[in-house]
Amino acid sequence: MFEQLGLIGCGLMGGSFALALKRAGLVKRVVGYSKSPSTTERARSLGVIDVEAPSALLAVSGADIVLIAVPVSATEATFKAIKHLVTPQMLIMDVGSTKRDVVDAARRALREQIGSFVPAHPIAGKEVSGVEHADPDLYSGKQIILTPIERTHAPQVQQAIDVWSALGCNVLKMTPESHDAAFASVSHLPHLIAFALMNSITGQNQGKDFLSLAGPGFRDFTRIAASDPHMWRDIMISNREELLTQSKLFQRNLQALELMISNGNADALEELIGQASQARANWSMNKNRR
Numbered sequence: 001m002f003e004q005l006g007l008i009g010c011g012l013m014g015g016s017f018a019l020a021l022k023r024a025g026l027v028k029r030v031v032g033y034s035k036s037p038s039t040t041e042r043a044r045s046l047g048v049i050d051v052e053a054p055s056a057l058l059a060v061s062g063a064d065i066v067l068i069a070v071p072v073s074a075t076e077a078t079f080k081a082i083k084h085l086v087t088p089q090m091l092i093m094d095v096g097s098t099k100r101d102v103v104d105a106a107r108r109a110l111r112e113q114i115g116s117f118v119p120a121h122p123i124a125g126k127e128v129s130g131v132e133h134a135d136p137d138l139y140s141g142k143q144i145i146l147t148p149i150e151r152t153h154a155p156q157v158q159q160a161i162d163v164w165s166a167l168g169c170n171v172l173k174m175t176p177e178s179h180d181a182a183f184a185s186v187s188h189l190p191h192l193i194a195f196a197l198m199n200s201i202t203g204q205n206q207g208k209d210f211l212s213l214a215g216p217g218f219r220d221f222t223r224i225a226a227s228d229p230h231m232w233r234d235i236m237i238s239n240r241e242e243l244l245t246q247s248k249l250f251q252r253n254l255q256a257l258e259l260m261i262s263n264g265n266a267d268a269l270e271e272l273i274g275q276a277s278q279a280r281a282n283w284s285m286n287k288n289r290r
């Protein structure tokens, strides 16, 4: 049981964590701070936080657990803002979708206090953002990836495992590097392709008419294109090296298919489609990630 959660970033992810922690009876009080006072005020009026803090530093004051749930580009400034009140006993976590840049920012900003920080990425979310969409069930039954480094204190890693497990998550540990490589391929690239596809269609004169004819396959394929632009701008720039590597691989595969189509090479085309179809049929999402 924690005495006080210091929540920095009272949006979808942070608000959902606060609600889940409260519902599980794991925290007595939530003190929250967001960039706009109106967001912090809304979080309090919705019962997501109990007390509004006027700064990130004051949200951390007196907290034994801190969650940083801001856009990844704001993480380093947040670490700098709170570093004077970080204690060796405190558990600090984030929820950022990229991990190498967050860990580098923590190394630069937290320095000798970095042991209190356990980097975390919940594989949960929605296409909508904002505290009004905060949901105490958001994390239940989902995967959470922790990417501790050699300097992360073991007791904090265990606390992080315990708290996410208590919220019904399946906890997995990996290095920040392997996290970013994997998610460039299975999350960041699919978003990039979905954004490019929507722009490619809507950029045509008849784009609107084409869209009016689209069916369930198109709906499923493009669901993630409705994601938050600010968040995805940050993720793509933060993980640019891995994302561009994956994008090049994808382009090579696209070109191979295009060549077969332009040559009318039906057998080769069928074989490549067959490979993809078989790989998709063999893949099943871990039930913890629904």
Ligand code: NAP
Pocket (backbone or CB within 6 Å): 008, 009, 010, 011, 012, 013, 014, 033, 034, 035, 036, 037, 039, 056, 069, 070, 071, 072, 074, 077, 078, 095, 096, 097, 098, 121, 122, 123, 124, 125, 126, 127, 128, 129, 130, 131, 231, 235
């Ligand atoms: P969100 O609903 O927009 O919430 C972000 C919150 O951070 C907002 O309340 C915003 O306040 C606040 N904020 C922005 N800059 C800040 C700063 N410098 N200091 C303090 N607060 C600041 O976004 P979200 O979906 O919760 O995303 C938060 C993090 O979760 C991101 O790092 C994202 O990568 C990660 N994530 C998201 C998902 C998803 O599906 N949404 C999934 C996994 C991980 P204002 O309202 O005042 O701007």
